[in-house]
Amino acid sequence: MNIYNSGFLNLEYDPSTDILSVNFPPVSDILMPEISSSFGVIVEHVRNYDIKKLLFDAKDTQVDVDEEEFSPVIAQFARSLSSTRVQKIARVVSSSHYREHVVRKVFKDKELPILFQSFTELDSAIAWLKL
Structure with a gap:
């Protein structure tokens, strides 16, 4: 069921698997405040629906961001999620090796x-979340 759609961010929730799917459209030009705001919307919905599993599909996202700007935003997002009941996050990776490195670095924090895992295929990510 669709629980949020802003044209930039789409959240689909499947209550039978307790998986919230987060999809960003294939945009190439976005500002850091929009990314930060979207992360806030995700955290809000995770709390409101008491979600334990997140699926990020970033394979079509083409945003190139500066590490000095992106790293603190993604770190704050991770801290916010850690204050919820989220247990597992699966991410279908984008083509940006740099962005994926930053994301992995933040979520691999001890x-x-x-639990965080990156995947190249959507089916593999969903299967891992269902374990």
Whole structure:
């Protein structure tokens, strides 16, 4: 069921698997405040629906961001998620090796109580979340 759609961010929730799918459209030009705001919307819906599993599909996202700007935003997002009941996050990777490196670095932090795994295929990511 669709629980949020802004034209930029789409959230689909499947109550039978407790998976929230987060999809960003294939845009190439976005500002850091829009990314930060979208992360806030995700955290809000995770709390409101008491979601435990997140699926990020970033394979079509073409945004190139500066590490000095992106790293603190993604780190804050991870800290916000760690204050929810999220247990697992699966990410279908984008073509940006740089962005994926930053995301993996933040979510592999030993302090975060969330399991994180990157995938190249959507089916593999969903299968892992269902385990």
